[in-house]
Amino acid sequence: MAFASNREFPKKDIQLASLFKALSHPGRIAILKVLAKKDSCICGELVADLPLAQSTVSQHLKVLKDAHLIKGEVDGPRSCYCLNRTTIKQLEGLFKPLAADLLNPTKKGDPGKDCC
C-alpha cells in the first residue's frame, strides 16, 4: 500500500520527493561528486572509490539513472556514466522555490518568529 496515495499530491512535489529519494544515500551523492570531478565516465573507478561492492555500486547507479540524474552508455566492455546536468538544474529549479517558501517569514505574522 506504500505510496498509494501519491496521486493526491501535487505533481511537482512528487517529482521533487523522488529526486530527494534518489539523493538520500551518501554513496549516491559520492557517485555524483566523482562524476562531476572527472567528467569522464568511469564505472570501475567508482567501485574503487567507494566502500561498497561492485554489485551495490551498480544498483546505486541504476537508481541514479532511473531518476535521470546520470546518463549511461556502453563503451566497449565497460560502461560509461556521466552527469545529466539537465535534471540537476531541474532539481535546483524545484528546490529553490521550496526553500524560499519555507524560509519566508509568513507575510503578516510576526516576522520570522518560529512559534514554539
Added chain:
Amino acid sequence: MAFASNREFPKKDIQLASLFKALSHPGRIAILKVLAKKDSCICGELVADLPLAQSTVSQHLKVLKDAHLIKGEVDGPRSCYCLNRTTIKQLEGLFKPLAADLLNPTKKGDPGKDCC
C-alpha cells in the same frame, strides 16, 4: 547490514543524505509547506489537509522532527508544530555547494559537455 558502511562517507554527505531522506516523501513536503504558510502550529489541521490517516501523519511528523526540520510542542490537549528554519537554512547551505559542484563544467575539459 544495511547502511553499515555509512561511516566511510564524509559527514556532510551523510547529513545531507539524511535530510534528503526526510524530504523524500511528498506528504512530508506538503507538511512543511502547510507549516510555512500558517506559521501557527496545527496538527489536526495537517491531518485534515492530507490524504493520509492520522497515525500516518503522526509518523511523518516524527520523521521530520527526528531530522530537526520541524519543532514540536505539547499545547494543552493538542500538539503544536512549526518549522525549524535553522535546519532548513542548513539544508540550503549544504545543497547549494553540491549543486554548484555538480553543475560546474569541470575546469579544463570541454566546457559543460556531458560525455555520453
Added chain:
DNA sequence: GTTGCTTATCGTATATTTACGATATATACA
C-alpha cells in the same frame, strides 16, 4: 472522577531499500 477530544504509539501487513556473493552477458584480444 468521568467524559470527550487530540495526538502518539502499538501492532501488523506489505513494499522497498540496502548489501553482498554468484552468475550471466558482452566486448576485446590472443
Added chain:
DNA sequence: TGTATATATCGTAAATATACGATAAGCAAC
C-alpha cells in the same frame, strides 16, 4: 574459438519505510 575483463542482473537476507486501524496517553471541562 577461447580467454580475460568489466558490468549488469539474480538470488537472498536483513533492515526500513509506508500505511492503516486500534489502543494508550494527555489534558480540558464538567
